[in-house]
Amino acid sequence: MSETKAIGVRARVRAELTIEIKRAAKAQLAVDGAAGLSLRAVARDLGMASSAVYRYFASREELLTALIIDAYNAAGLVVEQADAARDRSDHRGRFVAMARALRQWAIDNPHEYALIYGSPVPGYDAPEDTIDPATRIPVALLTVLIESRTQPRSRSKAGKEADELRQSLDGLIAFTGDLVSPSHLALGVEAWAELFGLISLELFGHFKNGITDPEFFFDHAVHTLADRIIP
Amino acid sequence: MSETKAIGVRARVRAELTIEIKRAAKAQLAVDGAAGLSLRAVARDLGMASSAVYRYFASREELLTALIIDAYNAAGLVVEQADAARDRSDHRGRFVAMARALRQWAIDNPHEYALIYGSPVPGYDAPEDTIDPATRIPVALLTVLIESRTQPRSRSKAGKEADELRQSLDGLIAFTGDLVSPSHLALGVEAWAELFGLISLELFGHFKNGITDPEFFFDHAVHTLADRIIP
DNA sequence: TCTGATATGAGAGCACCGCTCTCGTTGTGA
DNA sequence: TCACAACGAGAGCGGTGCTCTCATATCAGA
Numbered sequence: 001m002s003e004t005k006a007i008g009v010r011a012r013v014r015a016e017l018t019i020e021i022k023r024a025a026k027a028q029l030a031v032d033g034a035a036g037l038s039l040r041a042v043a044r045d046l047g048m049a050s051s052a053v054y055r056y057f058a059s060r061e062e063l064l065t066a067l068i069i070d071a072y073n074a075a076g077l078v079v080e081q082a083d084a085a086r087d088r089s090d091h092r093g094r095f096v097a098m099a100r101a102l103r104q105w106a107i108d109n110p111h112e113y114a115l116i117y118g119s120p121v122p123g124y125d126a127p128e129d130t131i132d133p134a135t136r137i138p139v140a141l142l143t144v145l146i147e148s149r150t151q152p153r154s155r156s157k158a159g160k161e162a163d164e165l166r167q168s169l170d171g172l173i174a175f176t177g178d179l180v181s182p183s184h185l186a187l188g189v190e191a192w193a194e195l196f197g198l199i200s201l202e203l204f205g206h207f208k209n210g211i212t213d214p215e216f217f218f219d220h221a222v223h224t225l226a227d228r229i230i231p
Numbered sequence: 232m233s234e235t236k237a238i239g240v241r242a243r244v245r246a247e248l249t250i251e252i253k254r255a256a257k258a259q260l261a262v263d264g265a266a267g268l269s270l271r272a273v274a275r276d277l278g279m280a281s282s283a284v285y286r287y288f289a290s291r292e293e294l295l296t297a298l299i300i301d302a303y304n305a306a307g308l309v310v311e312q313a314d315a316a317r318d319r320s321d322h323r324g325r326f327v328a329m330a331r332a333l334r335q336w337a338i339d340n341p342h343e344y345a346l347i348y349g350s351p352v353p354g355y356d357a358p359e360d361t362i363d364p365a366t367r368i369p370v371a372l373l374t375v376l377i378e379s380r381t382q383p384r385s386r387s388k389a390g391k392e393a394d395e396l397r398q399s400l401d402g403l404i405a406f407t408g409d410l411v412s413p414s415h416l417a418l419g420v421e422a423w424a425e426l427f428g429l430i431s432l433e434l435f436g437h438f439k440n441g442i443t444d445p446e447f448f449f450d451h452a453v454h455t456l457a458d459r460i461i462p
Numbered sequence: 463t464c465t466g467a468t469a470t471g472a473g474a475g476c477a478c479c480g481c482t483c484t485c486g487t488t489g490t491g492a
Numbered sequence: 493t494c495a496c497a498a499c500g501a502g503a504g505c506g507g508t509g510c511t512c513t514c515a516t517a518t519c520a521g522a
Binding site: 195 | 264345365399401417418421428431448455
Binding site for chain 2: 507508509510511512517518519
């Protein structure tokens with residue numbers, strides 16, 4: 001009589017409990033940060049034995065990895081949505097919107113931001129599963145950069161310096177192909193770095209004495225940034 | 232007979248043990264990172280009871296704060312030395328040297344860098360003692376910016392936008408006075424953010440797939456940066 | 463110089479942590 | 493139906509931060 005017997009009761013309950021555990025863990029994360037996340041506390045929240053949680057996540061680190069993936073995806077989604085809400089031809093507007101969306105998400109979810117863009121968990125080196133979600137934001141930013149450069153660039157500069165720059169950006173050029181010149185690509189990466197620098201410095205408290213209106217300053221900086229990378 | 236009786240045996244031993252504890256803690260920090268720092272392990276290293284350590288640092292957090300201060304000072308010193316080694320009139324060279332020195336220090340002391348520029352320890356909000364050492368690097372950078380602008384700027388732009396920018400940078404302008412225009416000051420902060428963005432992204436593993444030669448790229452970016460803020 | 467206050471170290475102990483193991487129970491596929 | 497695998501609970505191990513008590517070593521003042 002049960003309608004979704006195909007999957008089986010056990011599998012469904014397992015899936016539900018898995019996200020329930022992550023939900024509880026996220027709630028704890030929002031309060032105490034990554035360092036304060038405790039498997040036992042999560043188990044207590046859910047009214048189950050601490051040992052039972054280990055049926056779902058083999059270790060605290062594995063649970064943390066799941067949260068990291070979710071955070072990457074959440075941030076990526078927010079940025080992509082901000083991008084999609086703009087006219088595709090308004091490259092400048094898209095860039096600014098994405099930057100603002102990212103900052104807002106970071107402010108709304110500081111611990112999740114810290115989880116993915118703060119100090120990496122010690123002894124933790126980005127398992128395969130995190131790579132893909134992590135690229136969503138850079139890809140979104142790069143896409144605007146590419147699309148703002150539909151007409152082919154003036155021929156790339158030659159010379160040793162240009163070659164070395166091209167080489168140092170090897171991985172990215174594999175993604176962008178010939179659509180963006182290395183020097184312009186470098187400009188994009190610099191903008192990416194500045195974006196995260198701005199958000200991180202603000203979020204981690206380094207603007208405390210100095211920048212009194214971070215939001216206004218961020219907007220100002222993002223527009224300067226846009227002037228630089230988008231013609 | 233003892234030569235430095237003025238201070239007292241107790242005080243001297245205390246001072247020595249204090250730095251000994253910090254030394255052991257730093258060694259642990261370099262291996263396991265901030266999250267792995269354990270007061271008990273430090274005590275074990277020094278062959279003393281764990282409770283005895285609490286006579287020197289009231290809590291793990293307080294020990295961490297001491298390490299943070301030391302890290303700020305170490306980084307600040309390295310940057311200041313790089314600055315001092317250059318001709319004072321070579322503003323561009325000074326900026327580039329400081330940036331390189333900072334990156335090198337970060338690479339040599341990743342956990343200490345993460346301690347001060349990564350995610351803040353949860354529930355931790357920069358005690359007074361950390362503020363001063365934390366300003367050393369921004370001050371050093373700002374100083375070059377100021378000194379590269381000895382001749383007074385063309386009169387500052389007027390208007391609402393300029394006023395708001397000036398206001399958003401209130402704290403900094405209190406430091407620089409009228410020597411730097413708000414818009415140029417903003418440029419400096421943006422450069423500061425990009426600098427830390429570049430180092431953090433590299434150090435925290437976000438360049439893994441994409442930038443194959445981070446050192447070369449950093450140098451390239453820093454020179455671009457210098458072009459932007461130094462005339 | 464003697465003595466009372468004080469600073470220090472050691473040890474036991476509390477509540478918490480991650481993680482493992484065992485042992486019943488309960489769905490599941492053959 | 494039945495053997496098996498998945499599961500939850502509980503106990504337990506070694507670790508953590510931190511507190512308390514108690515003995516001892518140092519110091520400052522009479």
